[in-house]
Amino acid sequence: MDILSSLWAGFAVAALPINLALILAGCFAGTLIGALPGLGPVNGVAILIPLTFAFGLNATSSMILLSAVYYGCMYGGRISSILLNIPGDEPAIMTTLDGYPMARKGQAADALAISGVASFIGATLATLGLTLFAPLLAKAAIYFGPADYFALYVMAFATIGGISGTDPRKTLLAALLGLMLGTVGLDPSTGVARYTFGSFNLYDGFDPIVALVGLFAISEILFFLEQKAQDRKLIPKGRVFPRLSRVKEGLGASLRGSVIGFIAGILPGAGASLGAVMAYSFEKRLKDKGSFGTGDPRGVAAPEAGNNAASGGALIPMLTLGVPGSGTTAVMLAMLISLNIQPGPLLFERSPDLVWGLVAALYLANFVLLILNLPLIGIFTRVLGLPAWGLMPLVVAISYLGVYAITHAAFDLMVMVGFGVLGFVLRKLDFSLVPVVLGLLLGMDMENNLRRALSISGGDFTILLQSTIALLLYGITAAFLALTLWLSRRGNRAPVAEDAR
């Protein structure tokens, strides 16, 4: 009952005209960004964050906008998977397996409808899960002390890239690099200038927002230029209206995919790509009689439900523990921290408006997305015909104007380009970027919790190991690391986690 009344209050927040407008705009922009090959949720959200600051949106409205974009990208990614055989973003890779063959058989409309409905089921069930489980986790997390938080951060860093299958040493190095970058600037408790090399521009440290736009938007441009521009060929849609009977075939797969995706989303560092992969392989193992890979509706429904459910699940650890479960939620965390809102268990008590307003907005966003992605799908398929040379330079211009609008300094634009080059080189070298972002974001808080714990104990480091919660978290971390080491020894490379390329 408690949840219902909170949710009711949340709907009152989400129904404010400004928030409704942001839901509409976010869903539209998200579907568009998701549909365009090369741009995914993490790029889309990174580009929009400076704008939310520049417009002076409050934290609740900003989160609503960004989450609508996040959900929208998950819907949109499937469009180019089905029509072009190019995934619009990483989590939509699995949708190409059966979606494109369906389109080649002249059933593009069916495939788009099946995946649209599957996306809706996945995202709605995940939002329901968020409503039920997030408050529970937040309640448990209230018992966390400083030493436990330190342990939690250690776990977050050790596991974020864990299942992604990249070399675990590189994940740790990336996290440490982020932490090192995070220490640049004035030390908050002693006022000592660290690693500023005498530059006053660096006294405030690196603005995480500027770093994010560089790492995700600018590096994407450099990646894009790697290959020569190539023409894309849209598959003609075939029949205009989808058949209801085909949509029904995907329902069971959507439900199963949702549950699997949701669980994958909650796991730290796994994200939507893993959700889609797991949902597809499970469905294939369960139901395949040779039709998967040749245009089976269940092969379209399962991964789409999986990646949408995972993106809802990924919001849970971010909101309740302040530890993001995916690249995109890491970027959202950056925004909340920059707005002086510390996600974590206290968020549910201190800012119920934000949490419940966001949850309610997600329910509304799903309905908006269902409408955008079924009857209005034609708008987005037409956009896919636009050439990349017309769109990518605009991404650059919007990144620049967004960053300039919040910092008013050419120096920060240079920092952004610098982070863009860093992001490009790291991705080339098979390092994932999400741990870097996490390090940069959580570094200061991690140091503060370490300081707090040590001032309680009077400088005795053993306090870090005295609480049961902390020991439990270190145990989970160790088990996790052992598992990933064992997996990478076996050469079993799991698919790269969402936007952690």
Place this chain on the structure above:
Amino acid sequence: MTDRLAGACFFLLAAGYVWLSTGYTAGFGDPLGPAIFPRVIGIPAVLLGLCLMIWPRHNAAWAPADGLLRQGAALVILLGYALLLEPLGFVPSTFAAVLGLGLLMGAPSIWGFVTAAIAAPGLYLLFDRLMGLPLPVIGTWFG
């Protein structure tokens, strides 16, 4: 091979980082001081960098020569855009950047021109006039 290089870079970076931390002296009444945390993260990074240098696993494939050339040119445009945004103003610098990047991405030259000519003033009108973000319309060189 690139792993060895990356490992060496991380090793040098982290070693320099830890070495610099010795210059930061502890404040009064602070049990940790500004130097300990950098060591807590710097020393593992030194070891991991060394480990990557000795046991490399991955070799990055860089773009072919024409790709590298395009990336280099894009970098020049991006840096130029950052440096010239204030002196030139938003509209001229955006025009140049959108045009340059569009051509690099394979736009036919006329269409690249048209896109930039619409996008630069269009973005200014949309964000400055319509949505109220202050952008420098006329650069310091002209004003």
